[in-house]
Structures are given as C-alpha cells and as structure tokens.
Amino acid sequence: MRAFKFGDDIDTDVIIPARYLNTSDPEELAKHCMEDADPEFAKKARPGDVIVAGKNFGCGSSREHAPIAIKALGIEAVIAKSFARIFYRNSFNIGLKILECPEAAEKIRDGDELSINYDTGEIKNLTTGESYFAKPIPEFMQNIIAKGGLINYVREKLQGTV
C-alpha cells in the first residue's frame, strides 16, 4: 500500500467538491476524490493505497460523501495527525478505516510503502523500516465496527426492544 501525502486542514470541499454533490452515487463521487488538492489523485491511487495527512483532516461540511468517495476509490485507510469530529464519526459509520497517529503523519513520505495491523494499531513503513502506533480506537466505536456498522447496530437495538 502506497502512501499519498497531504497537508493540514484538508477540508471536505477538497475531498469531494460540492459541484459533484448532485449525486450520492459512490462510484461517481470516487472519480472526483481529492480533486481540488490533486486533480490526478483519483487516477493515480490504486485499491489498497493510503492517504496520510496532517492535522484536522476532514474539517468543514458534514457531507458523508467525503468518506464515501475515499472508500469507493478503494483507499484502504486514512492516517492523520488528527481528524475533524464529524468526518471521524462518519468514517466509522460507513466503514472507512481511519487512524490517528501524529508520528506516522509526520514521518511518512509521499510514495512510502506501508503495512497496517489494525488489531495492534501498528503502522509499518516498509520503505524506511520504521514503525508507528496509532491511538487505539475507542471501545464504543469498536463495538459499532463489530456489529458491522451503525445501521446494523441500530437494527439490532430495535429488534431487542420490539
């Protein structure tokens, strides 16, 4: 998995510009993913690649289309120094893997090859031989993931009360 490096405060308008929000078709959105930061990104990225960014990734709009576009493009995970809160929540809800890891965000260079162990949170930089550890995912979030996403979680909750 190749790293594509971006800067701080990557906002949702950059991740998926509003001019493409007249549809919610994931495949259509994926074609324009990160377009205003790197117009070639959607063509260059391969399934399994990783976005690595600085602080406050996903700031701005609540549009779930942002993590949907990234996921539909086949991006395996987003590693950032920090995430904006709505984006963070949305990513879990739609099943995009995100890892908060300031050290990785700092040290990984564009083009580095990575491997990630989601159980331990270890991010291995195969290019430099370094290892970084992401902050553990909060237990409540893990619970939602274990249920297969928020919608399944809600379905089970409702069945329990019916």
Add this chain to the structure above:
Amino acid sequence: MGMTMTEKILAYHAGKEVVEPGELISCKVDAVLANDITGPVAISEFKKIGVDAVFDRDRVYLVPDHFTPNKDIKSAEQAKILRDFAKEQNLTYYFEVGKMGIEHVLLPEEGLVLPGEVIIGADSHTCTYGGLGAFATGVGSTDLAAAMALGETWFKVPESIKFYLYGEKLLPYVSAKDIILYIIGQIGVDGALYKAMEFAGSALKLISVEGRLTMANMAIEAGAKNGIFPVDELTLEYVKGRAKREFKVFASDPDARYEAVYEINVEEIEPQVALPHLPENAVPVKEVSGKDIDQVVIGSCTNGRIEDLRVAAAILKGKKVKDYVRCIIIPGSQSVYRQALKEGLIDIFIEAGAAVSTPTCGPCLGGHMGILAKGERAVATTNRNFVGRMGHVESEVYLAGPAVAAASAIAGKIVHPEEVL
C-alpha cells in the same frame, strides 16, 4: 463541581443527574434535520434499518435548500427523494421551494429549535441553534438515519471552552460576524476541536439573537462540536410567539469546569476579513483594503437574516455596485425576504444594481447562483473560504460581515465601510 450548560442539557436528555467530559452517553434528541444533499443518503440508510416510520413525524425536518430551486436534473432527483420521503412519512415540517428558507435561518424563525434542546442535523452548521441556548451539532447522514429511527443518538460529552466577551460598545460597522471571525483567527480552525464553545460575558447584551446565531453558526469553523449562548431576555423575547413546543432553560453553574477561558474585549475588534483559504486567516479589513474583487455575496446561514440585510441596505442606499462587479443578495428565508420587501430594502438593492434571489445556499458551497471563474475573487458573508469553495479551484473567497461586503461591492475592491460613506 458544577456543570456547564452543554453538560446539563446533555445530562437531561440522557436521563442522568450528572455527566462529565469524555463520558459516552446515549441521548434523546428533540429534533433532527437534513437537506437535499445529505437527506437522500440518510433516507437510503434509514430504509436499510427496516423500520416503517420515523420516531416522530413532528420532529424530523427536511429542508431542500442547497441546490434548490433545482439547479440541474440530478439535483432535481435528489430533491425528489426528500419530497417523496416527506410525503410517505407524512412529515409535518417539510419545506417546499416557496416556503423554504436556508435551514439554519428558517428553523429558528419557525420556533422549531428551542433553548435547552438537543438537535442534530446532517449539516455541519446545525451548531447555529446554540445561539438560542440549544445543544445542536452536525452529524453525517448515517448518524441522522439512526436518529430518525431511534429518536436518540450517542455523544461523547465535550470539554467546554469559555469565551468571556466584555466591553460596552462595538466599533462602527462591527457585527457578530466580525467577532466570530476574530475569535477563529485567535484560536484557529481546530482551536476548539471536539469541544463546546460557550460564549458569555457582559458584552452579550450588545449581540442580538440573530448575531448569536451567526456566531454559533461558525463554531464548526473552529472545529467545535457546538457553540452555545446563555438564555437571556433577548432569547426569550425571540422565541416568544414562535416556539412550537415547550422548552426548558439551562444555565452554566458558577463553578462549572472549563478547559480554557478566553477573555475578549469586543471594543477592540475591527471589521474583519478572513483571507483565503481558511476561516482562521482573519485580519482587520484595513490590512487588505484595495484588493480588486469580481463578486459579492450577501446571504447564507451565517448572514442571511433581516439584520444583515438592513446593514447591507444602509450602506448600499443611494449607491451603485461598481461596474463589472456582481453583487448577489440572498435573503435566508421567505419571511426575511418579505420583511426586506416591506422595509424597502429590496428596492435599495435593486436600485444599487444588485441581484436578489429566492432563498438558497447556492453560491456559498459553489452549488449555483454565483459560481466563480478561474482567478476570480469574491467577498462573501458566508462561512467557508476553502479552496474551490465557491467555484473554480483557482478562485478566492474573502469572508466578511455584511457591512464590509456591501461596501466592497460599491468600491469594487475590499474596503472598510467608512471608505465608501
């Protein structure tokens, strides 16, 4: 240890006596909302849950305001999904074009978001309602779908930061927008990440309820979970006669815990402009005075209220918009539009050579009704100046209050209002 307003509202809705920052709670919501961009995704997720009806048809608000009146076929299809769902669920509060306003202008006006309530919306500027003393925050479509089914959602109780505003008067042409741009300039676009921004202090009496809505609206631009104002006589006066249901007032305890307290003398704040491409790039307008512009937008969920239009009209009255500059004015709701008509503001705008539109979010997010070409520059009373936000990736948005925006339209360049009067 006392609790903040935010903590008290959350505790009450979670059925608990006490909550603490960091605690995860399941919380009842008083209302949920979505628009024509986020609604269709929420509706599609809602249908996967397998329930027939929303938790309460009086408390699910759908407002097609972003790409409406529909800008193209695809947008029309999105808006239709909203309309069909509203019909199917027999929702009380679906606002069709003609009755529609920008959601965060419309819903406070309609008394559908009230002090002490918990409101979530699939729109990041849902935090606007904190201006009325509600806990209100933006969520994504899936979270909204879950809340439409359950009538509840989960939160991590946020730490609170207090912004203590003091001072006896504002400088000429300074409005709530300048104060919030100044604050974001001080703390940065992630300065309140995941936190509650609580506004307090003696200067609040200088800030109208509409101004408070403007300020709470931009809490998200500092990364905050919510912005919140205390409920005072001004708030109660505003909601009187509008409120569609009973509400409960909460106030922060004197010994409530804050992660940080900022003290701000509002008397020192000059009219602000936030330079591209982040709202944190706020500077006094005088520092950028003289930059040529191509467009001015006055409107949005931040500054599309009647007071904003009054400020703009006072400056545009008897003046002309500069040649080759487009000045687009968008009242935030039908009632704002009608009030502006009654007061003769629309006449002033048209006389000045401005375009006046039916309510829409339109240009704020680069949707329609005023998209920028490559290399163009706009002054806008909107909330975001991100790369490509209002159009071409190489266009620029300078955020300002209505006074600076109106004055800049006359001058054809960014100016302090005193330069055109």
